[in-house]
Amino acid sequence: xxxxxxxxxxxxxxxxxxxxxxxxxxxxxxxxxxxxxxxxxxxxxxxxxxxxxxxxxxxxxxxxxxxxxxxxxxxxxxxxxxx
Numbered sequence: 001x002x003x004x005x006x007x008x009x010x011x012x013x014x015x016x017x018x019x020x021x022x023x024x025x026x027x028x029x030x031x032x033x034x035x036x037x038x039x040x041x042x043x044x045x046x047x048x049x050x051x052x053x054x055x056x057x058x059x060x061x062x063x064x065x066x067x068x069x070x071x072x073x074x075x076x077x078x079x080x081x082x083x
Contacts, residue, residue: 001074004053014054018047
């Protein structure tokens with residue numbers, strides 16, 4: 001949600017936002033001792049997650065990138081009760 005609001009909603013292409021978010025998330029997992037696969041928090045995976053969040057946030061959920069229950073709850077909380 002933070003990445004979507006701080007980048008994509010400000011005009012940065014979703015692909016670039018996903019790429020920028022991928023490295024720190026992967027690095028954090030590795031620093032915490034996790035053995036991660038190539039797909040773990042990859043730019044492509046994050047791109048699809050951003051599409052899901054965008055669809056829910058904008059009220060036009062995509063069939064090719066459906067939102068999860070957690071994403072839907074996050075968007076609802078953000079819009080209705082940010083505290």
